[in-house]
Amino acid sequence: MKCISWNVNGFRSVLGKGFGEVFSALDADFFAIQETKMQPGQADFSPEGYFAYQYSAEKKGYSGTAVYTRHNPLSVRYGIGIPEHDTEGRVITLEYEGFYFVTCYTPNAQRELARLSYRMSWEDAIRDYLVSLDRIKPVIYCGDLNVAHEEIDLKNPKTNHQSAGFSDEERGKMTALLQSGFADTFRTLHPDTVKYSWWSYMYKAREKNVGWRIDYFIVSERLMPLVEEAEILTDIMGSDHCPVSLTLKNPLL
Numbered sequence: 001m002k003c004i005s006w007n008v009n010g011f012r013s014v015l016g017k018g019f020g021e022v023f024s025a026l027d028a029d030f031f032a033i034q035e036t037k038m039q040p041g042q043a044d045f046s047p048e049g050y051f052a053y054q055y056s057a058e059k060k061g062y063s064g065t066a067v068y069t070r071h072n073p074l075s076v077r078y079g080i081g082i083p084e085h086d087t088e089g090r091v092i093t094l095e096y097e098g099f100y101f102v103t104c105y106t107p108n109a110q111r112e113l114a115r116l117s118y119r120m121s122w123e124d125a126i127r128d129y130l131v132s133l134d135r136i137k138p139v140i141y142c143g144d145l146n147v148a149h150e151e152i153d154l155k156n157p158k159t160n161h162q163s164a165g166f167s168d169e170e171r172g173k174m175t176a177l178l179q180s181g182f183a184d185t186f187r188t189l190h191p192d193t194v195k196y197s198w199w200s201y202m203y204k205a206r207e208k209n210v211g212w213r214i215d216y217f218i219v220s221e222r223l224m225p226l227v228e229e230a231e232i233l234t235d236i237m238g239s240d241h242c243p244v245s246l247t248l249k250n251p252l253l
Contacts, residue, residue: 032103036064098252185230
């Protein structure tokens with residue numbers, strides 16, 4: 001079973017940059033998208049053989065998530081059931097016989113950590129949500145989680161300390177999530193590999209590979225024996241992020 005996650009930084013924009021060809025070439029069972037920046041009906045993309053689920057923010061042109069899957073879910077849930085966290089279209093959960101598939105676009109703490117307090121509240125809420133799912137059946141959790149967990153996960157850790165995405169507080173919440181029974185698939189399989197999934201549009205950052213690893217596939221620890229590979233697909237263009245992938249031995253469907 002192959003899963004892809006990609007922050008496309010505007011779905012309508014990426015559709016004009018060869019997204020359809022990338023989608024077909026990657027040939028995924030699950031293709032999760034973050035930062036769609038659109039309302040229902042604003043983009044025409046209906047790949048044959050896929051079920052499509054979209055969750056838009058109330059604010060137009062902001063946030064938003066989507067999932068395309070070959071596998072009809074038992075149920076679909078939009079949001080995490082907490083009104084203050086469910087206005088920005090950030091989480092979609094698909095339930096299957098053997099697992100939950102969750103895609104997420106985590107709120108950015110913003111410049112000067114202006115939204116850090118909200119981010120901390122969000123982190124506690126999403127961790128509680130994932131733990132509650134994990135009590136029922138294992139979880140595959142993916143998306144732009146807006147944090148570089150360790151120094152290896154960004155080019156310039158010292159100069160970015162306490163910047164949004166690399167504050168002690170945000171990194172601590174990622175540690176707390178992983179300590180709650182989850183595994184970062186890429187870092188588990190590739191403990192010493194330096195690879196990034198996001199680059200600023202400024203200063204030719206992608207050309208110079210001055211990036212951050214902030215896009216993840218995280219799974220319940222008991223799924224790790226089924227994980228064949230977790231990759232970061234740096235050659236795929238079209239967004240300031242690149243896709244990340246997860247391949248499992250057993251589809252668990």
